[in-house]
Amino acid sequence: MPSTSVVEPAAMRPVGILGGMGPEATILLMQKCLAAVASTATGPLDDADHIPLIVHQNPQVPSRIARLIEGQGPDPAPVLAQMARDLAAAGAQALAMPCNTAHHYADSLRAATALPFLDMITATADHLTQARARRIGMLASPATRLTGVFDRALAAQGLVPVWLSDDAPLLDLIRAVKAGQPLSGLAPRMTALCGLAVTRGADHLLVACTELSLLTDALPEGVPATDSLDCLTSQIVAFARPGVSSC
Template sequence: ADHIPLVVDQNPQVPSRIKFLIEGTGEDPAPTLVAMARRLVAAGATALAMPCNTAHHFAAAIRGAVPVPFLDMVALSVARAAGLAGKGGTVGILASPATRKIGLFDGAFAGAGIRPLFAEDDAAMLAAIRRIKAEGAVTEARAALRAASEELLVRGARIQMIACTEFSLIADAVANGTETFDTLDVLVDAIKDFALGDAPDQPGICPQRIFV
């Protein structure tokens, strides 16, 4: 087993990304995330990882605030998708509607020549995420993810990417016949590679690694 030294900042005071990005009613999470990043570096962290896809909307602010590498889950996951789907391929995205609204993956997918597809029922996806946050991996959330995955498969996305850590808890609910990977697993692989000194030059590994 790999025993990775970790410094963790679990902060329940991070403002809601959904309220800020989708509803337009919440506080900007960026200052809180930047403060967390600085605390982690002060505590001895030599690289940063953030296991929330939607929060990567604020990655630039975090990168600009600290002198250590930021392991970018978005770039790393799109690179994994490109390896599975190939240039010109289609990848289904099982994620918060916020990721589509803010175009979180758009630039990376365009650069890789991949066509992303999102589930069409934003309300069902958002309701499932909120249900999991409140109650865990309940049947209704599993049914919603299954329906979204089946819809994406019908539309041509056999390769599917779970890009929400709530959906990571019910990943086995995806449709039969899909090849699915989880962005959280991709990030974990990058953390292990970095900590063990095996990280290759790849998208998402910031060139600031000289500070490590």
Template sequence: MAEPLGPESRPVVGILGGMGPEATVDLMRRVIAATPAQDDADHIRMLVDNNPAVPSRIAALIEGTGPSPLPELVRMARGLAAGGATMLAMPCNTAHYYAGGIVEAVPLPFLNMIALTVERVAAMVPAGTQVGLLASTAVFKIGLYEQAFADHGLPILAPERQDEVMALIRAVKTGDTGAARRGALAAIAERLVQGGAGIILVACTELSIMADAIAGTVPVLDAMDVLAEEIVVQAKGR
């Protein structure tokens, strides 16, 4: 029987968090739920920088009024690396706009939620399927998913009222995830299906917190689940 790995030999996941704080905790919860474990020692070590002071991605990318979050993200990544992280993950879709800068500055494997999610969707549906995308306005503006899906022949279908999606994202940031908000998210997803979406992709970690409210006749995939599952694969080898 193989000896268990000592603390110095085990993979350590460094999480660049705080965008928002509840989404960070949600990722940790999903990693724990996805980890096959019989005891505490079977779980994955996570170092978390839950930093709500990361400059606003919306202000930087949509409004053009705020500073780039990249310097702070690099500082966080370096701190996690110094603390013993052997890989990095970031539970914020929009912040992946800066993934290249993080990777360039910190020589650790970066589990790219965008790339992982696009590959998963492409394996689930045939080319030509419209992907109903629930995401922040910044994600649409910078084309974070658009080109990657286009490379697989998968067009994106956006909600008709993106302002309604942003209202839900802002509500979650205030802690409002009640029945009214959950119902509104389900209704937006249903309109995407009625508009021709063959799969719904939840690509905002605030919306991930309410994603279980979405039900319908097409598959629903949450990018946060994809990231959590990949963390388990990388850290546990399964």
């Protein structure tokens, strides 16, 4: 009898997650990865269908807000670089970091290992271009604005960031999420800040802080919006499952 060959699916590639900034946002990323696989399933799922993640949940990374806004406290870069090396040693084949502000230190991560770094900022700018956005309402930490984390990526796509005239309320909201305040009570504040961004001329809202990703249910209806954490999820899915269409 002629022999038959079975084509095995491409092996999953594990992604290392630099997490803990904050812890709940890292868990949300993991949940989004689970949901992304489920959304592309054509039949019943088993454990082995899901993406292998090696998660370094390190809430002890020095405060990015203290360092970048207040100009005090230790530098997060050496801690992040060591986390990257730890993930590489654990078997990760790529790195991802669910914290927009911490992408200020992306070059330190790239220098720490030879692993590809799945850049959430660039992926987000690419998605906004595909969505035909133009003026981007930035729902982000003031540290993201002060360090220009998104500036180069947005400018390369001809996108214009629209910042609130006073981003102190955004920082207060981010801190409230980190403090564990009930999200239901914080939702009206999120909706109001979105409204201010639209008033300033934004035609597309960008959730550019993964703490605020926990409040996307409060985004106003009728205004296009993107969550950078979704863009990172898509990158992770695409890398981990070569040959399988991602979300």
